[in-house]
Amino acid sequence: MTDFTKFTRRGILKSAAAASAASLVPAAAWAADYPSRPLTMLVPWGAGGGTDACARMVSALLERRLGQPINVVNRTGGAGVIGHSAIATAPNDGYTLGLVTVEIAMMHHLGLTELTSEDYTPLGLVNADSPAVTISSNSEYKDLASLTAAIKASEPGTFKASGTSQGGIWHLALVGWMKALGLDGNHVTWVPSEGSAPAMQDLIAGGIDIVTVSLGETKAMVDAGRAVNVGLMGTERAASHPDVPTLAEAGGGEFQLATWRGVCGPKDLPQDVAEKLAAAVAEVAADPEFVEFMNGRGFNLVYLDAAAHGEMMTKADAQMAETMSAAGLIQG
Template identity: 50%
Template sequence: MLRRTILLGCAAAAVLALGMQRAEAAYPDRPITLIVPWGAGGGTDATARILASLMEPALGQPVNVVNRTGGSGVVGHSAIATAEPDGYTLGIVTVEIGMMHWSGLTDLTYQDYTPLVLYNEDPSGVQVGIDAPWSTIDELLAYVKDNPAGTLKASGTGQGGIWHLALAGMLKTAGMEPDRVPWVPSEGAAPGLQDLVAGGVDVVTCSIPEAQSLIDAGRVKSLAIMASARADNFPDVPTLEEEGIDWRLGAWRGVAGPKGLPEEVVNTLVPLLEQIHASDDFRNFMTDRGYGMVFEGPEGFEAFMAESNESLGSVMKELGMAK
């Protein structure tokens, strides 16, 4: 017993000595964890992994991507916000941060984070099966209007998720009840699209990159996107605005840390992320997969999140999706 105590004492002393030395090393001197609130294989995961792989060589430390999934994003977003603000835990914050607190799932808001950079925004598209009788968004909306509520069903994400909001907002702007096309919740865009191909639902609202492989395969067609300009890789798909419906909605992704990141960390990461964002490696990856590229630094990102938060909140209240 005595021997053990002595051993422990020695160990503790050695530790303290080493600990002192460590404090002087520059950030980062150990691996960084990048939390992704969504599952492996999805868009947020893919973009996070490419970012991490490009950050690693520049920082000289491993950047480990950790998927903290579940709870419609609440679990991962909480994990980022409640991590130690030392710069060794960062995360990808997504559009849902401006929605979850309105629907009463969590108290977290964008103000619980230190924003770093915004790197991606994708507008929602309106997809239907390739054999569907509608070839334009007008025909689809006219069909919805002329038939009893509930004739068509839509899917693309969970109940009250971003693509559900996209559909409800579009219907409302087009002068119909927002739930005239009932929402079939799914675990994400991919299962929703598969159900579209299998004939289980009639419409899927989700971003174009999510639908791209099925569009290329000739299984699904996109009737419109909810953006202010057409997408570069799908120049034939009109915007809703062109069709006279003043409605835009997109999902975005950005890198953030918990509230109160040290200045040193922010000053190291922001220029690096800006450089990565401009690099060919990142640009090629994003455009190949059809992800929309945007960029905002910390201030711009914060203002963007504030605005997103307000507009999502007011839409959700109007649609009766806020609590």
């Protein structure tokens, strides 16, 4: 998987500042009247989840820089296909953007769509997170070691988990973790959901035993004392949650994974429009309000400029194909 640990906070600000400097190019270099009307930001996942929250903050800060309102619209369903398709097939005039997620590197390998990262104009990566292992505060297991031991001793299907659709990144996280423990990838039954928010609700209601989503997506329930993060599938602890140990530290085996979110438009956006949008996204990534929001929500702020964002998505596609094949998620 892509190693996001090399992107330090200093590097983020330096890259963002450099890209932001592009906005100083004389206005004549841009599409003179863009944007002249409101924009739409499409979100492929449900309201209340991490992608939704991130998209709404990015949109609010982009509004100030573009001088036009941005309407955030959730287009859910089809394991992320419907929303991602809506972004890719929108008119390439810069008035419809979207927050593209790691699932775009996965869905076509599952035969769900023919869409790939090549169907978008990358404008800037804003986030990369490793998933946590989260349990209800009422669970009989109080730490990762005891939970892991119980899973390994259980019959297949005894435990249930959720966090996204079947074959989604958080499902892949569970499968990878099970295989790292020497178990079948489906040892813990996956219960598909349309995002982290409904999965967390199901966890609290007792319908499932485990949720594997980002730390930020568990924050509301954890802060309310209704859920507990017992481990993180990262190479190191998150700065926002220094009390949450990695799997290796907590006796949960050796496994790491990262998901990501980035602003994109449809393929072949006009260059001047794409440059203006990319410069605005760079400014958002360096905005103290965005930094505070990301830290407060437990999201890992990782900024990549448009070119690096595109390269990362291409590499992620190849990496996910390899990982998913190893996990038995690609048939034939």
